[in-house]
Amino acid sequence: MPVRLELLPNYTALPTGWVLLRGVLHRWGQDFSARLVAIVEGEGEVRHSFPLSVTRKGSIRELICLPKGVSRLLLEPMRSLGEFELGELSLSPVGKVERFVRMCRRVIPLFFKQSRERRHKVGLHAYTPFINLDEAYRVAGRFKAYSPALSYGKWIEEFDTLSKEDRRLMRRQIKVWDRSPIFQIIVFVSEPPGSGLKRTFDSLHGQLYRHFQVTVLVGPNAVKSSEVSRLPRLVEVLNPGSEADVIAVANARLKSFGQSSWIVVLEAGTVLAENALYWLAFKSLYKASAGLIYTDHDFLNKDGERVEPVFKPDWSPELLRSTTYIGCSAIVRSEMLVRAGGFFLNDNQGLAWHDLFLRVSEQLDIEAIRHIPAVLWHLPIVEAGQDEHPDRQIANPVIAHLSRLGVAASVTPLITGHFRVRYELPANPPLVSIVVPTRNALAHLRACMESVLMKSSYDNFEVIVIDNQSSVPLVLDYLEKLTKRPRVRVFRYDKSFNYSAINNFAAGVANGEVLCLLNNDTEVITPGWLEEMLGHLVQPGVGVVGAKLFYGDGRVQHAGDTVGPGGCAHHLHALIERDAPGYCSRAILAQDLSAVTAACLMTWRWLFQDLNGLDAINLPVSYNDVDYCLRVREAGYRVLWTPYAELYHHESVSRGKDNSRERQERSRREAIYMRNRWKHVMRHDPFYNPNLSYQRPDFSLSNSPMVKKPWRD
Incomplete structure (x- = not known):
């Protein structure tokens, strides 16, 4: 049960009608929902509850219509365990003109700051202020308030679930494109995949964008897998033999693809969002210079639930030298991948991806590396442990990368699984x-x-x-x-x-x-x-x-x-x-x-x-x-x-x-x-993902993501 504080006025009677509540309230905890409760006592006790919009800095400036006969006021500062610090509160009556001005000051800026989709989702339409300004003011307070971070499940429900209208708009847009990028999808099956391979192919079957071809490369440990034998006939399945042969065949296939093709590499068990290839195709069409496109990703737990989202910054070469922050959720233009040397054999999957993207990045300028701030890859949770053996995290990919660029530096593997690069100073260091x-x-x-x-x-x-x-x-x-x-x-x-x-x-x-x-x-x-x-x-x-x-x-x-x-x-x-x-x-x-x-x-x-x-x-x-x-x-x-x-x-x-x-x-x-x-x-700060909170710069999930969805633009 939340803490309730009774507010005792320093005057004999509480005001009624429209009032302005001013004050300062600082809180430390999880659920920051605050409210004022007005109690009217008569034949029975009647409680009227008013949500309070408290800003990140703790400021309260809230218009409230107190009912007639209110006898007590209670304040609920928060609804979770935590700490709070309450400054002086004041209530003052407001007239019609002041109320109108204050309401407009809260409501009108939202039509410039928030996307139409987000406003409509919470019930704030262009006509709302004209029909019911009080309701528009209340809804606008949800944007103003310093609200608790959403759970990831709730965030998915609110912002990452496609509607029928979303699908209709994407299909319509695909039909009018003058070109259709081709995705060559290579699925690696290195171990017996269990049900993972089926999940991968189910996600490919459900793609809204259909211009892709699939090749499955089966490693020696997975040749006899029943999952592999049940793959659709139209899918090309290759069983090269050893791991080295798998890489050799992958590189041979790579050279056979057209230069304009995009290479998508998936490990068995990886699931693509149904709009993944659509969004990647859109980005490749409208950013024609792109050679590498990466996305955000999350993980699938044993129950198939999405957990642990990884929201990435836009292209940061220094961060890539420190860690494989791109992960494996990326596509590369075939020409660039061939130029970078193709796939290399590496028994550490995390390092293999790190090496691949370092090599590809050397072939591209900054405008050719693009980031889609959307969770389009869902990885098996076991993949989250790719850095669980820090002793195996040799620095070869970063050392080789710097050597190819002629950069004098030493690289130290860290116990965290990341790398520290120490750059050498010139022979005559500057003053x-x-x-x-x-x-x-x-x-x-x-x-x-x-x-x-x-x-x-x-x-x-x-x-x-x-x-x-x-x-x-x-x-x-x-x-x-x-x-x-x-x-x-x-x-x-x-x-x-x-x-x-x-x-x-x-x-x-x-x-x-x-x-x-x-x-x-x-x-x-x-x-x-x-x-x-x-x-x-x-x-x-x-x-x-x-x-x-x-x-x-x-x-x-x-x-x-x-x-x-x-x-x-x-x-x-x-x-x-x-x-x-x-x-x-x-x-x-x-x-x-x-x-x-x-x-x-x-x-x-x-x-x-x-x-x-x-x-x-x-x-x-x-x-x-x-x-x-x-x-x-x-x-x-x-x-x-x-x-x-x-x-x-x-x-x-x-x-x-x-x-x-x-x-x-x-x-x-x-x-x-x-x-x-x-x-x-x-x-859009390029190094702060727009799916994260712009209300408070703490990397929590946003209550109003600033992501532009191309099918709605």
Whole structure:
């Protein structure tokens, strides 16, 4: 039973009619459904329940029509075990005009932010506000509320179940295509498949798109399987003999397929969603340059239920070097697969896929590798254990990949089954100019400076301290002492605080080829932090590298940034434990991202200056780092994040919290600028799957997925 708190007014009678409930409610738990219960006592007790839309930041601004005669109010803050913190609540009557304006402010934006399909599913049509604005307001509150994450079963029911209309639209679209891509499906049967092979063929038989051919390659351990003998006659079944012969036959078949064919490789037991080949065909038609297309996947448990979804980012070459994140749910154009050398024999299936996609990716540019954010592959749950023997995870695929590209690096297999790549630095490593803006805050500045100067193992750096109007005598004394330290230069910046302008000023006096923007409230943890970040930066096409930052208690503060989820820009994996892997192990793996924080950000000085540095006009304090990263990506360079450069970060100590009205207004203006400038990115951060929550950037399942379904466009 949920906790109920009785709200006692500081006046004699409770208001009735339309009122505005204001307050703050923070919660930690699972089910965040909150409601207000109004009790009318007379001949019998009558209870009226009102759902409350509480935002991610805990804000309550809810219009409620209290019945006449209400005598008591109860608050249910949440409906699960957990903790909550309740601030002051207030009730105030509202007139017709204010009520109308507030309702419109909630309802109207949804017609621009939410897809028509999603709005219709919850009962919000274009005509609803005109017929019943009260009902439209109530429905809109479901989008505004910080709601609990859906179970995967419920998510499938809501968003991944095809209707008759969906099927009709797809079939109609297929008929009008001017070309029909051909899929060559190769089914490998390496072990006696049990009922798995039948499940695979049932899923192929149920495909909405029918332009495919199937070849079954049977390994020596499965030749006598009754499942194989019962395959349809039209399916070509080959029994090559040894595993090596299976690979040889597969490569021979590969060369016989037309260059425009797409190769689909399935292990017996894999099930394709009924719209899988349709969606793949659509993507191949409308992205003609594509050579590799991958999708999301999940697993089938022993009862055939879908579990453990894996929602992937768009193409991230650095993440693929760290782990086989694509898995096996992908198709490759036959020409590209032949050019990459075809199939190789490998007794570790996970490594075989990893090697295959690394080789194929070397043949393609970034525009030719496409991701469909939909669960189109369902794998047998046993496949989830492909990394359960870390000792077998030799680094050969990644080493060979880097060698083919001429990249000097060492590769270390990790006990988690992933890989760490350490890139070698040039023979003459560049000078790094570490920029530290500061104002007072002696304890933090001293801790930062001493950790940089005493812990850093890289020796070709200078520290540029920019003093922005420090006034404390002890701080001024310490700054004077710093001027006498080797590698340290101190400059005065005697203007009002503007983080962007301060860093731009520092770039103008820096001597290094490389800039490292560093907050004065950071402390170095890993001595090799500069080498780690610099190793990534010197790779071709890399423009920015970010670090992993921790709060003082050891929890993660920053594991890269996402743009859009949470409203503007937010840190990924915030507040998880230090060694926690995060979603799909992404908190412990190097990867491409949209942005990283300037609390510790490394970039080329020439690139920083070519792009006019940080935006000191529109973004003097907040989001300037995210904006810079997005401009770097816009210019064609990559933004990387590495978990192996670690620092503590006591966030915003140097300038305090944004709690004054002036600061809050400035922050609001900066957020509005970002939403306007980067609207296209905020609708889809390529490194944050649109099936995940955009309400809160925590990788939970979305209550309103931002996936465009091509048959409905």
